[in-house]
Amino acid sequence: MSGNSAVGEAAVLAGCTCYFGYPITPQNELTEYMAKRIAEVPGGVFIQSESEIAAINMVLGASAAGARAMTSSSGPGISLKQEGVSYLAADELPAVIVNMMRGGPGMGNISPAQSDYLQATRGGGHGDYTIVLAPASVQEAADLVHVAFDLADTYRNPLVVLGDGMLGQMMEPVTFTTPAKKKEYPKEYVLTGASGRPARMIRSLLFDTKEEEEHNWKLFRKYQLMEQNEVRYETFLLDDADMALLAYGIAARIAKGAIKRLRQEGLRVGLIRPITLWPFPKKIIQETAKQLADFFVFEMSTGQMIEDVKLALEGKGHVHFYGRPGGVIPTPVELSRIVARHYYQSKQGKKT
Protein backbone atom coordinates (compact mmCIF):
# COMPACT_ATOMS: atom_id res chain seq x y z
CA MET A 1 0.00 0.00 0.00
CA SER A 2 1.32 3.48 -0.74
CA GLY A 3 2.16 5.83 2.10
CA ASN A 4 -0.56 8.21 0.98
CA SER A 5 -3.25 5.53 1.03
CA ALA A 6 -1.96 4.11 4.32
CA VAL A 7 -2.26 7.52 5.96
CA GLY A 8 -5.84 7.73 4.70
CA GLU A 9 -6.80 4.28 6.00
CA ALA A 10 -5.12 4.92 9.35
CA ALA A 11 -6.97 8.21 9.68
CA VAL A 12 -10.33 6.55 9.11
CA LEU A 13 -9.48 3.83 11.63
CA ALA A 14 -8.49 6.55 14.09
CA GLY A 15 -12.00 7.96 13.81
CA CYS A 16 -11.48 10.68 11.23
CA THR A 17 -14.86 11.36 9.64
CA CYS A 18 -14.09 14.55 7.73
CA TYR A 19 -11.54 15.10 5.01
CA PHE A 20 -11.15 18.30 3.02
CA GLY A 21 -8.48 18.64 0.34
CA TYR A 22 -7.32 20.22 -2.86
CA PRO A 23 -5.30 18.35 -5.50
CA ILE A 24 -1.52 18.67 -5.39
CA THR A 25 1.22 16.19 -6.23
CA PRO A 26 2.77 14.13 -4.59
CA GLN A 27 -0.12 13.51 -2.17
CA ASN A 28 -3.11 13.07 -4.52
CA GLU A 29 -3.50 9.37 -3.69
CA LEU A 30 -4.45 10.38 -0.15
CA THR A 31 -7.20 12.73 -1.35
CA GLU A 32 -8.40 10.10 -3.82
CA TYR A 33 -8.35 7.38 -1.17
CA MET A 34 -10.43 9.52 1.16
CA ALA A 35 -12.92 10.34 -1.62
CA LYS A 36 -13.84 6.63 -1.71
CA ARG A 37 -13.19 5.60 1.88
CA ILE A 38 -14.98 8.40 3.74
CA ALA A 39 -18.19 7.52 1.89
CA GLU A 40 -18.21 4.21 3.80
CA VAL A 41 -18.00 5.94 7.19
CA PRO A 42 -21.25 6.87 8.96
CA GLY A 43 -21.53 10.66 8.86
CA GLY A 44 -18.44 10.79 6.68
CA VAL A 45 -17.72 14.04 4.88
CA PHE A 46 -15.42 14.44 1.89
CA ILE A 47 -15.13 17.73 0.02
CA GLN A 48 -12.70 18.58 -2.74
CA SER A 49 -12.48 22.24 -1.88
CA GLU A 50 -11.94 25.21 -4.18
CA SER A 51 -8.55 25.93 -2.60
CA GLU A 52 -6.25 24.88 0.20
CA ILE A 53 -7.40 27.91 2.15
CA ALA A 54 -11.00 26.74 1.93
CA ALA A 55 -9.99 23.19 2.89
CA ILE A 56 -8.27 24.18 6.12
CA ASN A 57 -11.18 26.44 7.04
CA MET A 58 -13.61 23.58 6.44
CA VAL A 59 -11.42 21.53 8.78
CA LEU A 60 -11.75 24.34 11.33
CA GLY A 61 -15.53 24.33 11.00
CA ALA A 62 -15.76 20.54 11.24
CA SER A 63 -13.47 20.50 14.27
CA ALA A 64 -15.54 23.18 15.98
CA ALA A 65 -18.58 21.01 15.31
CA GLY A 66 -16.88 18.13 17.12
CA ALA A 67 -15.60 15.90 14.31
CA ARG A 68 -12.14 14.43 13.82
CA ALA A 69 -11.03 16.29 10.72
CA MET A 70 -8.02 16.15 8.46
CA THR A 71 -6.53 17.83 5.42
CA SER A 72 -3.41 17.10 3.45
CA SER A 73 -1.25 18.85 0.91
CA SER A 74 2.33 19.52 -0.10
CA GLY A 75 4.64 22.57 0.17
CA PRO A 76 2.85 25.24 -1.91
CA GLY A 77 -0.55 24.15 -0.61
CA ILE A 78 0.66 23.99 2.98
CA SER A 79 1.82 27.60 2.65
CA LEU A 80 -1.77 28.55 1.80
CA LYS A 81 -3.12 26.57 4.74
CA GLN A 82 -0.96 28.37 7.27
CA GLU A 83 -3.63 30.99 7.93
CA GLY A 84 -6.07 28.32 9.03
CA VAL A 85 -3.49 26.38 11.04
CA SER A 86 -2.77 29.54 13.01
CA TYR A 87 -6.48 30.00 13.73
CA LEU A 88 -6.81 26.35 14.79
CA ALA A 89 -3.96 26.88 17.25
CA ALA A 90 -5.41 30.13 18.56
CA ASP A 91 -8.92 28.66 18.84
CA GLU A 92 -7.50 25.52 20.47
CA LEU A 93 -9.19 23.24 17.99
CA PRO A 94 -7.80 19.77 17.22
CA ALA A 95 -6.98 18.83 13.62
CA VAL A 96 -4.44 16.81 11.66
CA ILE A 97 -2.56 18.32 8.71
CA VAL A 98 -0.47 16.04 6.52
CA ASN A 99 2.34 17.51 4.44
CA MET A 100 3.98 15.24 1.87
CA MET A 101 6.88 17.55 1.12
CA ARG A 102 8.21 18.29 -2.35
CA GLY A 103 10.98 20.40 -3.82
CA GLY A 104 10.71 24.14 -3.32
CA PRO A 105 10.72 27.13 -3.12
CA GLY A 106 7.87 28.44 -5.27
CA MET A 107 6.36 25.79 -7.49
CA GLY A 108 9.64 23.86 -7.14
CA ASN A 109 8.96 20.34 -8.34
CA ILE A 110 7.11 17.21 -7.31
CA SER A 111 10.11 15.19 -6.17
CA PRO A 112 10.66 14.27 -2.52
CA ALA A 113 12.31 16.92 -0.37
CA GLN A 114 12.47 18.12 3.21
CA SER A 115 12.17 21.79 2.46
CA ASP A 116 9.37 22.58 4.90
CA TYR A 117 11.07 21.69 8.20
CA LEU A 118 11.38 25.25 9.43
CA GLN A 119 7.86 26.15 8.28
CA ALA A 120 6.42 23.18 10.18
CA THR A 121 8.45 23.36 13.37
CA ARG A 122 8.44 27.13 13.80
CA GLY A 123 4.74 27.48 13.07
CA GLY A 124 4.50 28.64 9.47
CA GLY A 125 1.60 30.94 10.12
CA HIS A 126 1.54 33.78 12.57
CA GLY A 127 2.17 32.71 16.16
CA ASP A 128 4.01 29.69 17.57
CA TYR A 129 2.29 26.39 17.92
CA THR A 130 2.38 22.84 16.74
CA ILE A 131 3.59 19.27 17.27
CA VAL A 132 5.27 17.84 14.16
CA LEU A 133 5.52 14.08 13.61
CA ALA A 134 7.91 12.75 10.97
CA PRO A 135 7.36 9.12 9.91
CA ALA A 136 10.14 7.24 8.11
CA SER A 137 8.11 4.32 6.71
CA VAL A 138 4.62 3.59 5.48
CA GLN A 139 3.97 1.53 8.62
CA GLU A 140 5.15 4.32 10.85
CA ALA A 141 3.05 6.82 8.89
CA ALA A 142 -0.03 4.71 9.57
CA ASP A 143 0.88 4.37 13.27
CA LEU A 144 1.66 8.05 13.74
CA VAL A 145 -1.66 9.12 12.24
CA HIS A 146 -3.37 7.49 15.25
CA VAL A 147 -0.96 9.26 17.58
CA ALA A 148 -1.60 12.52 15.73
CA PHE A 149 -5.36 12.44 16.23
CA ASP A 150 -4.99 11.53 19.91
CA LEU A 151 -2.44 14.25 20.58
CA ALA A 152 -4.60 16.76 18.70
CA ASP A 153 -7.53 15.92 20.97
CA THR A 154 -5.39 15.72 24.12
CA TYR A 155 -3.96 19.19 23.67
CA ARG A 156 -6.77 20.64 21.55
CA ASN A 157 -4.20 21.69 19.01
CA PRO A 158 -3.53 21.23 15.31
CA LEU A 159 -0.90 18.65 14.55
CA VAL A 160 1.33 18.23 11.50
CA VAL A 161 2.38 14.90 10.01
CA LEU A 162 5.43 15.72 7.92
CA GLY A 163 6.23 13.19 5.22
CA ASP A 164 7.59 13.71 1.75
CA GLY A 165 6.92 12.73 -1.82
CA MET A 166 8.80 9.47 -1.45
CA LEU A 167 6.96 8.34 1.65
CA GLY A 168 3.66 9.23 0.01
CA GLN A 169 4.37 7.39 -3.20
CA MET A 170 6.27 4.28 -2.13
CA MET A 171 4.54 0.96 -1.54
CA GLU A 172 5.27 -1.09 1.58
CA PRO A 173 3.38 -3.72 3.54
CA VAL A 174 1.42 -2.18 6.39
CA THR A 175 -0.62 -3.56 9.27
CA PHE A 176 -3.42 -1.40 10.57
CA THR A 177 -4.36 -1.34 14.20
CA THR A 178 -7.75 -0.26 15.43
CA PRO A 179 -7.78 0.98 19.00
CA ALA A 180 -9.90 -1.42 21.07
CA LYS A 181 -11.76 1.45 22.67
CA LYS A 182 -11.79 4.96 21.35
CA LYS A 183 -10.53 7.35 24.00
CA GLU A 184 -13.06 9.96 25.02
CA TYR A 185 -12.01 13.56 25.18
CA PRO A 186 -13.86 16.43 26.84
CA LYS A 187 -15.89 18.21 24.19
CA GLU A 188 -17.29 21.09 26.19
CA TYR A 189 -16.12 23.56 23.54
CA VAL A 190 -17.97 21.99 20.60
CA LEU A 191 -20.69 24.03 18.88
CA THR A 192 -23.93 22.10 18.72
CA GLY A 193 -26.56 24.83 19.08
CA ALA A 194 -27.05 26.15 22.61
CA SER A 195 -29.73 23.66 23.61
CA GLY A 196 -30.32 23.75 27.37
CA ARG A 197 -27.01 25.45 28.10
CA PRO A 198 -25.39 28.88 27.77
CA ALA A 199 -24.10 29.81 24.31
CA ARG A 200 -20.53 28.90 23.40
CA MET A 201 -18.09 31.07 21.53
CA ILE A 202 -14.93 30.11 19.64
CA ARG A 203 -12.73 33.01 18.72
CA SER A 204 -9.17 34.22 18.50
CA LEU A 205 -9.80 37.96 18.46
CA LEU A 206 -8.97 39.45 21.84
CA PHE A 207 -8.91 43.24 21.57
CA ASP A 208 -7.87 43.63 25.18
CA THR A 209 -4.09 43.27 25.15
CA LYS A 210 -4.14 41.93 28.70
CA GLU A 211 -6.52 39.17 27.64
CA GLU A 212 -4.48 38.43 24.51
CA GLU A 213 -1.29 38.24 26.54
CA GLU A 214 -2.92 35.87 29.02
CA HIS A 215 -4.18 33.73 26.12
CA ASN A 216 -0.63 33.60 24.74
CA TRP A 217 0.77 32.51 28.11
CA LYS A 218 -1.94 29.88 28.40
CA LEU A 219 -0.96 28.50 24.99
CA PHE A 220 2.70 28.73 25.97
CA ARG A 221 2.08 26.64 29.08
CA LYS A 222 0.38 24.07 26.87
CA TYR A 223 3.38 23.99 24.52
CA GLN A 224 5.66 23.52 27.54
CA LEU A 225 3.61 20.45 28.51
CA MET A 226 4.03 19.11 24.99
CA GLU A 227 7.79 19.67 25.24
CA GLN A 228 7.88 17.77 28.51
CA ASN A 229 5.68 14.88 27.47
CA GLU A 230 5.70 14.33 23.76
CA VAL A 231 9.31 14.05 22.60
CA ARG A 232 9.82 10.98 20.42
CA TYR A 233 12.94 9.67 18.73
CA GLU A 234 14.68 6.49 17.70
CA THR A 235 18.35 5.62 18.06
CA PHE A 236 20.23 3.08 15.96
CA LEU A 237 23.68 1.66 16.79
CA LEU A 238 24.43 4.66 18.94
CA ASP A 239 25.90 2.93 22.04
CA ASP A 240 29.46 2.47 20.76
CA ALA A 241 29.40 5.19 18.11
CA ASP A 242 31.94 7.95 17.78
CA MET A 243 29.92 9.82 15.20
CA ALA A 244 26.15 10.36 15.38
CA LEU A 245 24.12 10.89 12.23
CA LEU A 246 20.98 12.97 12.61
CA ALA A 247 18.22 12.60 10.06
CA TYR A 248 14.43 12.37 10.03
CA GLY A 249 11.80 10.85 7.76
CA ILE A 250 12.99 9.28 4.53
CA ALA A 251 16.44 10.82 4.99
CA ALA A 252 16.76 8.67 8.12
CA ARG A 253 16.00 5.55 6.05
CA ILE A 254 18.82 6.50 3.70
CA ALA A 255 21.05 7.23 6.70
CA LYS A 256 20.37 3.78 8.16
CA GLY A 257 21.42 2.19 4.87
CA ALA A 258 24.58 4.27 4.88
CA ILE A 259 25.33 3.35 8.50
CA LYS A 260 24.99 -0.38 7.80
CA ARG A 261 27.52 0.00 5.01
CA LEU A 262 29.88 2.11 7.15
CA ARG A 263 29.70 -0.41 9.97
CA GLN A 264 30.81 -3.15 7.57
CA GLU A 265 33.86 -1.03 6.89
CA GLY A 266 34.49 -0.67 10.63
CA LEU A 267 33.33 2.93 11.04
CA ARG A 268 31.47 3.37 14.31
CA VAL A 269 28.58 5.56 13.19
CA GLY A 270 25.15 5.61 14.85
CA LEU A 271 21.86 7.39 14.27
CA ILE A 272 19.51 9.66 16.17
CA ARG A 273 16.21 9.93 14.35
CA PRO A 274 13.83 12.60 15.67
CA ILE A 275 10.24 11.39 15.30
CA THR A 276 8.84 14.59 16.76
CA LEU A 277 10.53 17.50 14.99
CA TRP A 278 8.78 19.77 17.45
CA PRO A 279 9.23 19.20 20.34
CA PHE A 280 12.78 18.44 19.25
CA PRO A 281 14.65 15.62 21.06
CA LYS A 282 17.30 17.85 22.60
CA LYS A 283 18.06 15.70 25.61
CA ILE A 284 19.30 12.64 23.71
CA ILE A 285 21.54 14.90 21.63
CA GLN A 286 22.92 16.54 24.78
CA GLU A 287 23.50 13.14 26.39
CA THR A 288 25.18 11.85 23.25
CA ALA A 289 27.47 14.88 23.30
CA LYS A 290 28.98 13.48 26.50
CA GLN A 291 29.97 10.34 24.59
CA LEU A 292 31.09 11.74 21.25
CA ALA A 293 31.90 15.05 19.58
CA ASP A 294 30.96 14.53 15.96
CA PHE A 295 27.37 15.05 14.84
CA PHE A 296 26.51 14.64 11.18
CA VAL A 297 23.23 16.15 10.04
CA PHE A 298 21.76 14.84 6.81
CA GLU A 299 18.71 16.51 5.25
CA MET A 300 17.00 16.68 1.90
CA SER A 301 17.32 20.46 2.04
CA THR A 302 20.12 23.01 2.35
CA GLY A 303 19.99 22.59 6.12
CA GLN A 304 17.04 23.39 8.33
CA MET A 305 16.99 20.84 11.16
CA ILE A 306 20.69 21.58 11.63
CA GLU A 307 19.60 24.75 13.46
CA ASP A 308 17.83 22.68 16.11
CA VAL A 309 20.80 20.35 16.43
CA LYS A 310 23.11 23.31 17.03
CA LEU A 311 20.67 24.84 19.50
CA ALA A 312 20.57 21.54 21.38
CA LEU A 313 24.37 21.29 21.45
CA GLU A 314 24.79 24.84 22.71
CA GLY A 315 28.16 25.22 21.04
CA LYS A 316 29.43 21.79 22.08
CA GLY A 317 30.70 19.18 19.62
CA HIS A 318 31.33 19.54 15.93
CA VAL A 319 28.40 19.61 13.51
CA HIS A 320 28.94 18.22 10.02
CA PHE A 321 26.33 18.58 7.31
CA TYR A 322 25.29 17.09 4.01
CA GLY A 323 22.12 18.21 2.26
CA ARG A 324 20.50 17.76 -1.14
CA PRO A 325 17.64 20.15 -1.93
CA GLY A 326 15.38 20.40 -4.95
CA GLY A 327 14.03 16.86 -4.98
CA VAL A 328 17.38 15.05 -5.27
CA ILE A 329 17.54 11.84 -3.22
CA PRO A 330 21.06 10.64 -2.50
CA THR A 331 21.64 6.89 -2.28
CA PRO A 332 22.92 5.26 0.91
CA VAL A 333 26.20 4.58 -0.93
CA GLU A 334 26.62 8.24 -1.82
CA LEU A 335 25.84 9.32 1.74
CA SER A 336 28.15 6.69 3.23
CA ARG A 337 31.07 7.99 1.15
CA ILE A 338 30.55 11.53 2.35
CA VAL A 339 30.08 10.49 5.97
CA ALA A 340 33.25 8.36 5.73
CA ARG A 341 35.26 11.31 4.42
CA HIS A 342 34.13 13.50 7.35
CA TYR A 343 34.70 10.61 9.76
CA TYR A 344 38.31 10.10 8.70
CA GLN A 345 39.04 13.83 8.51
CA SER A 346 37.72 14.19 12.01
CA LYS A 347 39.90 11.32 13.28
CA GLN A 348 42.89 12.84 11.51
CA GLY A 349 42.22 16.22 13.04
CA LYS A 350 42.10 14.72 16.52
CA LYS A 351 45.46 12.96 16.12
CA THR A 352 47.37 16.06 15.05
Add this chain to the structure above:
Amino acid sequence: MKTVYARPKCMKEAHFHYCPGCGHGVITRLIAEVVDEMELRDKTICVAPAGCGMLVYNYFDIDTIESAHGRGAAVGTGIKRVRPENLVFSYQGDGDLAAIGTAEGFHAANRGELISIIFVNNGVYGMTGGQMAPTTMLDQVTTTSPAGRDSVIQGHPVKICEVYATLDGTSYLERVAVNKPAAIIKTKKAIAKAFRHQQQKTGFSLVEILSPCPTNWKMSPLDACKWVDDVMTKVFPLGLIKETKKC
Protein backbone atom coordinates in the same frame (compact mmCIF):
# COMPACT_ATOMS: atom_id res chain seq x y z
CA MET B 1 -49.15 46.86 30.80
CA LYS B 2 -48.51 45.32 27.40
CA THR B 3 -44.90 44.90 26.25
CA VAL B 4 -44.59 46.11 22.69
CA TYR B 5 -40.82 46.17 22.33
CA ALA B 6 -38.21 44.13 24.19
CA ARG B 7 -34.73 42.72 23.76
CA PRO B 8 -34.88 39.48 21.74
CA LYS B 9 -34.35 36.43 23.92
CA CYS B 10 -31.29 35.28 22.01
CA MET B 11 -29.49 38.57 22.54
CA LYS B 12 -27.19 39.20 25.47
CA GLU B 13 -27.42 42.22 27.75
CA ALA B 14 -24.65 44.04 25.90
CA HIS B 15 -24.28 47.46 24.34
CA PHE B 16 -23.61 47.61 20.61
CA HIS B 17 -20.22 48.96 19.59
CA TYR B 18 -21.58 50.05 16.21
CA CYS B 19 -21.32 53.71 15.19
CA PRO B 20 -24.41 55.93 15.36
CA GLY B 21 -26.59 55.42 12.29
CA CYS B 22 -24.90 52.17 11.27
CA GLY B 23 -27.09 49.44 9.80
CA HIS B 24 -25.33 46.56 11.59
CA GLY B 25 -27.25 47.12 14.83
CA VAL B 26 -30.58 46.84 13.03
CA ILE B 27 -29.46 43.73 11.16
CA THR B 28 -28.06 42.05 14.28
CA ARG B 29 -31.34 42.63 16.05
CA LEU B 30 -33.42 41.41 13.09
CA ILE B 31 -31.52 38.13 13.00
CA ALA B 32 -32.09 37.68 16.73
CA GLU B 33 -35.81 38.39 16.32
CA VAL B 34 -36.08 35.84 13.51
CA VAL B 35 -34.19 33.20 15.53
CA ASP B 36 -36.56 33.85 18.45
CA GLU B 37 -39.72 33.77 16.37
CA MET B 38 -38.71 30.61 14.52
CA GLU B 39 -37.64 29.11 17.88
CA LEU B 40 -34.22 28.26 16.52
CA ARG B 41 -31.88 29.37 19.32
CA ASP B 42 -31.13 25.80 20.38
CA LYS B 43 -30.18 24.80 16.85
CA THR B 44 -28.41 27.83 15.46
CA ILE B 45 -24.67 28.20 14.90
CA CYS B 46 -23.42 31.60 13.73
CA VAL B 47 -20.16 32.17 11.87
CA ALA B 48 -18.85 35.67 12.59
CA PRO B 49 -16.62 37.48 10.08
CA ALA B 50 -13.62 39.79 10.26
CA GLY B 51 -14.90 43.33 9.97
CA CYS B 52 -17.47 45.45 11.74
CA GLY B 53 -19.80 42.46 12.08
CA MET B 54 -17.13 40.49 13.89
CA LEU B 55 -18.37 41.29 17.36
CA VAL B 56 -21.85 39.84 16.77
CA TYR B 57 -20.71 37.07 19.04
CA ASN B 58 -20.81 39.57 21.89
CA TYR B 59 -24.49 40.20 21.18
CA PHE B 60 -25.97 36.85 20.15
CA ASP B 61 -26.72 34.38 22.89
CA ILE B 62 -26.24 31.55 20.42
CA ASP B 63 -23.27 29.30 19.59
CA THR B 64 -20.83 31.32 17.53
CA ILE B 65 -17.44 30.87 15.91
CA GLU B 66 -15.23 33.56 14.47
CA SER B 67 -13.81 32.83 11.02
CA ALA B 68 -10.68 34.21 9.43
CA HIS B 69 -11.32 37.11 7.07
CA GLY B 70 -13.42 35.86 4.15
CA ARG B 71 -13.58 32.20 5.16
CA GLY B 72 -17.05 32.18 6.67
CA ALA B 73 -18.62 30.07 3.94
CA ALA B 74 -15.87 27.43 4.25
CA VAL B 75 -16.13 27.33 8.06
CA GLY B 76 -19.91 27.19 7.75
CA THR B 77 -19.58 24.34 5.25
CA GLY B 78 -17.47 22.34 7.70
CA ILE B 79 -19.95 22.87 10.54
CA LYS B 80 -23.07 22.17 8.48
CA ARG B 81 -21.68 18.98 6.95
CA VAL B 82 -20.92 17.62 10.42
CA ARG B 83 -24.21 18.86 11.91
CA PRO B 84 -26.85 18.88 9.16
CA GLU B 85 -29.58 19.21 11.79
CA ASN B 86 -28.32 22.64 12.88
CA LEU B 87 -29.15 25.99 11.30
CA VAL B 88 -25.85 27.52 10.17
CA PHE B 89 -25.49 31.07 8.96
CA SER B 90 -22.50 33.29 8.35
CA TYR B 91 -22.59 37.03 8.81
CA GLN B 92 -20.30 38.69 6.29
CA GLY B 93 -19.49 42.14 5.00
CA ASP B 94 -18.66 43.21 1.46
CA GLY B 95 -14.87 43.04 1.85
CA ASP B 96 -15.22 39.68 3.56
CA LEU B 97 -17.51 38.05 0.99
CA ALA B 98 -16.90 39.95 -2.26
CA ALA B 99 -13.11 40.40 -2.05
CA ILE B 100 -10.99 38.13 0.12
CA GLY B 101 -13.69 35.46 0.49
CA THR B 102 -14.86 35.44 -3.13
CA ALA B 103 -13.80 31.85 -3.73
CA GLU B 104 -15.22 30.46 -0.48
CA GLY B 105 -18.61 32.14 -0.93
CA PHE B 106 -18.91 31.39 -4.63
CA HIS B 107 -18.09 27.71 -4.27
CA ALA B 108 -20.23 27.15 -1.19
CA ALA B 109 -23.08 28.65 -3.23
CA ASN B 110 -22.22 26.49 -6.21
CA ARG B 111 -22.14 23.33 -4.09
CA GLY B 112 -25.57 24.29 -2.85
CA GLU B 113 -24.36 24.17 0.75
CA LEU B 114 -27.33 24.26 3.07
CA ILE B 115 -26.14 27.38 4.83
CA SER B 116 -27.37 30.98 4.73
CA ILE B 117 -25.21 34.05 4.32
CA ILE B 118 -26.34 37.36 5.72
CA PHE B 119 -24.36 39.66 3.45
CA VAL B 120 -24.07 43.24 4.70
CA ASN B 121 -23.20 45.58 1.83
CA ASN B 122 -22.25 49.08 2.90
CA GLY B 123 -19.78 49.73 0.08
CA VAL B 124 -16.71 50.26 2.28
CA TYR B 125 -14.32 48.51 4.63
CA GLY B 126 -15.76 49.88 7.83
CA MET B 127 -13.67 48.46 10.65
CA THR B 128 -10.36 49.39 9.06
CA GLY B 129 -11.44 52.98 8.47
CA GLY B 130 -13.32 53.36 5.20
CA GLN B 131 -11.19 51.92 2.41
CA MET B 132 -12.63 51.08 -1.02
CA ALA B 133 -14.57 47.80 -1.14
CA PRO B 134 -15.48 45.66 -4.17
CA THR B 135 -18.99 47.12 -3.80
CA THR B 136 -17.93 50.78 -3.63
CA MET B 137 -19.91 52.92 -6.10
CA LEU B 138 -18.21 54.47 -9.13
CA ASP B 139 -16.99 57.96 -8.23
CA GLN B 140 -17.40 57.21 -4.51
CA VAL B 141 -14.61 58.75 -2.47
CA THR B 142 -12.95 56.48 0.07
CA THR B 143 -9.58 56.62 1.83
CA THR B 144 -8.05 54.42 -0.88
CA SER B 145 -9.98 55.95 -3.79
CA PRO B 146 -9.45 59.61 -2.85
CA ALA B 147 -10.32 60.77 -6.38
CA GLY B 148 -13.43 58.61 -6.47
CA ARG B 149 -13.64 55.03 -7.74
CA ASP B 150 -12.61 54.97 -11.38
CA SER B 151 -13.79 51.89 -13.29
CA VAL B 152 -10.73 52.00 -15.56
CA ILE B 153 -8.38 51.71 -12.60
CA GLN B 154 -10.46 50.09 -9.88
CA GLY B 155 -13.13 48.11 -11.71
CA HIS B 156 -16.84 48.10 -11.09
CA PRO B 157 -19.06 47.41 -8.08
CA VAL B 158 -19.50 43.64 -7.65
CA LYS B 159 -23.09 42.40 -7.72
CA ILE B 160 -22.95 39.31 -5.54
CA CYS B 161 -26.64 38.35 -5.85
CA GLU B 162 -26.61 38.58 -9.65
CA VAL B 163 -23.38 36.58 -9.85
CA TYR B 164 -24.64 33.89 -7.48
CA ALA B 165 -27.94 33.72 -9.37
CA THR B 166 -26.09 32.05 -12.24
CA LEU B 167 -25.11 29.16 -9.96
CA ASP B 168 -27.44 26.17 -9.90
CA GLY B 169 -26.68 25.51 -6.23
CA THR B 170 -28.43 28.67 -5.06
CA SER B 171 -32.11 28.55 -4.17
CA TYR B 172 -32.85 31.93 -2.59
CA LEU B 173 -31.20 35.29 -3.22
CA GLU B 174 -32.78 38.58 -2.27
CA ARG B 175 -31.48 42.12 -1.95
CA VAL B 176 -33.00 44.31 0.74
CA ALA B 177 -32.04 47.40 2.75
CA VAL B 178 -32.27 48.73 6.32
CA ASN B 179 -32.51 52.45 5.64
CA LYS B 180 -36.22 52.93 6.48
CA PRO B 181 -38.96 51.15 8.43
CA ALA B 182 -40.67 49.50 5.45
CA ALA B 183 -37.34 48.24 4.15
CA ILE B 184 -36.43 46.89 7.60
CA ILE B 185 -39.65 44.87 7.74
CA LYS B 186 -38.82 43.41 4.31
CA THR B 187 -35.31 42.58 5.48
CA LYS B 188 -36.63 40.65 8.45
CA LYS B 189 -38.94 38.67 6.17
CA ALA B 190 -36.04 37.91 3.85
CA ILE B 191 -33.85 36.63 6.70
CA ALA B 192 -36.67 34.35 7.85
CA LYS B 193 -37.14 33.14 4.31
CA ALA B 194 -33.47 32.33 3.91
CA PHE B 195 -33.59 30.26 7.10
CA ARG B 196 -36.72 28.46 5.85
CA HIS B 197 -34.93 27.63 2.60
CA GLN B 198 -32.11 26.15 4.64
CA GLN B 199 -34.53 24.16 6.79
CA GLN B 200 -36.33 22.83 3.74
CA LYS B 201 -32.98 21.95 2.12
CA THR B 202 -33.74 23.73 -1.14
CA GLY B 203 -30.15 24.94 -1.56
CA PHE B 204 -27.86 27.80 -0.70
CA SER B 205 -29.51 31.02 0.48
CA LEU B 206 -28.20 34.57 0.78
CA VAL B 207 -29.74 37.89 1.78
CA GLU B 208 -27.81 40.96 0.63
CA ILE B 209 -28.58 43.93 2.85
CA LEU B 210 -27.74 47.48 1.76
CA SER B 211 -26.69 49.15 4.95
CA PRO B 212 -25.75 52.76 5.75
CA CYS B 213 -22.25 53.58 7.04
CA PRO B 214 -22.50 57.30 7.95
CA THR B 215 -19.08 57.33 9.65
CA ASN B 216 -17.10 56.22 6.63
CA TRP B 217 -19.39 57.80 4.06
CA LYS B 218 -18.87 61.02 6.01
CA MET B 219 -22.58 61.81 6.08
CA SER B 220 -25.21 62.35 8.72
CA PRO B 221 -27.22 59.19 9.50
CA LEU B 222 -30.24 60.64 7.70
CA ASP B 223 -28.24 61.55 4.60
CA ALA B 224 -26.72 58.08 4.64
CA CYS B 225 -30.18 56.48 4.66
CA LYS B 226 -31.18 58.68 1.74
CA TRP B 227 -27.95 57.84 -0.12
CA VAL B 228 -28.84 54.14 0.02
CA ASP B 229 -32.00 54.92 -1.98
CA ASP B 230 -30.62 57.62 -4.24
CA VAL B 231 -27.31 56.04 -5.20
CA MET B 232 -26.83 52.45 -4.00
CA THR B 233 -30.13 51.01 -5.21
CA LYS B 234 -29.44 52.34 -8.71
CA VAL B 235 -26.50 49.92 -8.94
CA PHE B 236 -27.86 47.31 -6.54
CA PRO B 237 -31.60 47.09 -7.31
CA LEU B 238 -33.69 45.82 -4.41
CA GLY B 239 -35.94 42.81 -4.65
CA LEU B 240 -36.04 39.08 -5.12
CA ILE B 241 -33.19 38.01 -7.38
CA LYS B 242 -33.83 34.28 -7.35
CA GLU B 243 -36.11 31.78 -5.66
CA THR B 244 -36.29 28.26 -7.00
CA LYS B 245 -39.11 27.17 -4.72
CA LYS B 246 -41.59 29.12 -2.58
CA CYS B 247 -40.73 28.76 1.08
